[in-house]
Amino acid sequence: MRVQLKDIRKSYGSLEVVKGLNLDIAEGEFLVLLGESGCGKSTALRMIAGLETITEGTLMIGDRDVTEVLPKYRNVAMVFQSYALYPHMTVAENIGYPLKLQKTPKEELKRAVLAAAAKVHLEDYLERMPRQLSGGQRQRVALARAMVRTPSVFLMDEPLSNLDAKLRGVMRAELKRLQAELGTTTVYVTHDQIEAMTLAHRVAVMDAGVLQQVAPPKEIYDNPATRFVARFIGSPAMNIVTGGIADGKVTVQDGEVPLGGITPRDRVSFGFRPEDSDLVSPEKGMLKARIFSTEMTGNETIVTCEIGTDHVVVRMDKDFDMAPDEWVGIDVNPEKARLFDYDSGERVRA
């Protein structure tokens, strides 16, 4: 179902943690709330679930205003980071708990539990206790419990962050497929930008309680709305160098980059991604830099350079071979470079 957050605020006393959140989540959409810990994303999710009261604003699920509605009447299902399995119940009892509360007839309950367990490949574990399961299996139980009563919205609070890296990749793919199959609107909170980029139809980036940008992953990556989003998305992160604009050029310490048709400014944050730049000989490059360190990852080499005291990262192919402290030039693709207001961090367009 469609979920709408209209100017939602949350304060604890005088401390405001969510500052006017507006989101319109379409039916069947997979929306990821992305941000650093403490940015208010979990609080936002808990407000949708009804675990936190909404200080100000309106929350709609479908056509219903649920701002003041008890969690159990919202028909949402939540998956917790800790899985929150009931340790004294078997897997089957865990999955069936929401249906049992709805007084579903026994036969129907059994069938629903089996169906949900089958979706996450847990048929053979129904009689086990949670303590007898591995982390990945526990995670599946939590997912099955969320699916079993076909809720109108899935809420997931960092559901994968307790798994080890390899399992996380597997579960990510399964989760994405499951959501596509069920077509249930999903709000997913994470601090992991890879999870956000891979899972989301749209990513909503939050910082300090303020929504920075909502857009599809590709758009977020290519056209970050603020300097925060630019730095947050991408690994290695986008390089940000401070400079000024004059005569159709961005002038930074030790070099300049030609950018056409931009109004002059004294100070600007000049950003470019590691893959949109190239290392050339020192006399030919737009920026002059010194190699700080090189890291070969297998399929590429991450080169960290020093421009004055700023560090800039350039992505080169795996055969790149230069020693630290050598002087190099950096060429930047002007079309892919992005400018941000130095003070506000807002994107500066032509």
Place this chain on the structure above:
Amino acid sequence: MKDRSLFQRLFEPPSLTEMAPASRILTYAILILWAIVVLFPLYWVFITSFKLPFQVNDGPDFLPFLDFEPSAHAWRYIFVELGNDTLRPYMNSVIIALTSTVLAVTIGSLAAYALVRIQYNVKIGTIAGFIVLLGATVYAVTQFGTPWHVTAAIALALFFFFATSFGRHFRRSLGNNDILFWIISNRILPPVVAVLPIYLMFQRVGLLDTHVAMIATYMAVNLPIVVWLMRDFFAGIPIDLEESAEIDGASRIRIFATIVLPLARPGLAATFLLVLILAWNEYLLALFISTADAQTMPLLVAAQNATRGPQWWYMSVLIVIMIAPIIAMTILLQKHIARGLMVGAVKG
């Protein structure tokens, strides 16, 4: 490793999973010694219950049939000659200890759960208002003879008016920790201090020497212990579980019954046992509140030390039959006092 010296063989563990012979011997020696220290008095009481008075006075004999000829005379006296005079206190003890414990654990764990999960914020001004109105009520009833129910109703109405209007404007408030301290402070005073007011109170309402008075007193006295013990057990239950159940559609009572209570079972069992033992053995309050009809076992045991000097043989019989149900209860509840119930709930 074959040619290890005697010293090494004695003091070094043969492998990582085994103890060195010397430490093993020492450990068992200490354990056996301690077991004797603990178990011997029980054995002594048990055999004393089968001795005749002159055998007790003859000096310490410990081996039945060898040192002395066992006799059931004390058992016959307690059960046949005294008959109902033994059975009544025994049943009193059972009824009073069990009922007061069940009530204390039920009420106390509800209070403990509330104190863990709900943040209270009582304004000090409101409390002060309550005390002032209470004082005024008592003053009006005693000095001017106003009908007490009318006065109480007026005071209550005034209190609610005060709490919802002026009370809101007070800044200073008490939190959960203050409430907890207030609860435990009921246990800080020695019972001797409270026993006279309690006695007078029950005397005025005509409940002296009744089960109701004993149960109410024991329950009140043991409530703080239940609250403090159970609070820790409830605090150990991850809140995620309860929030998850809440979203799954459970009401607060339902969450308490189907999630919280089963998980707090070890704590409940341990608390139940502790409080039961406290109530079962309580002497001082029973001495004041009960005289005959509601008399409990500890009083009966003490009564065997009468004008004729301590009647060790009768006392021993009473002690044996007093210990038995507690041991049975402990064995019964022991399997519930298991660890590791929470494993698998949350990632850990």
